Amino acid sequence: SKALESMGRKFETNELIITSLSNKPGALAEMATKLSESGVNIVSLYIMKMELDRADIALTTDNPSKTKEILGI
Numbered sequence: 001s002k003a004l005e006s007m008g009r010k011f012e013t014n015e016l017i018i019t020s021l022s023n024k025p026g027a028l029a030e031m032a033t034k035l036s037e038s039g040v041n042i043v044s045l046y047i048m049k050m051e052l053d054r055a056d057i058a059l060t061t062d063n064p065s066k067t068k069e070i071l072g073i
Contacts, residue, residue, distance in 0.1 A: 014064075015060065015064040016058050016060060017060065017064060017071070017073065018048070018057070019031075019056075019071050020054050020057070021054070021057060022055075023050060023051060023053055023054055023055045027055070028055075028057075031071070034070055034071075035061065035067060038070055040066055042060075043059075043060040044059060045057060
């Protein structure tokens with residue numbers, strides 16, 4: 001971070017939350033709806049690995065502790 005600051009670059013750090021979803025239609029929508037209904041906003045989302053039955057994802061939100069509580073992490 002000091003290198004970025006010395007170059008005058010703007011940045012922010014966020015807690016990355018890792019979880020798995022069923023690899024089926026609607027699984028991501030279900031998770032997003034749970035978070036939304038609890039007032040949590042997804043800031044970023046990355047698909048890390050896809051398998052036949054599971055998808056490993058990484059996400060950042062505006063409320064990491066509440067996100068982990070909702071997702072049971």
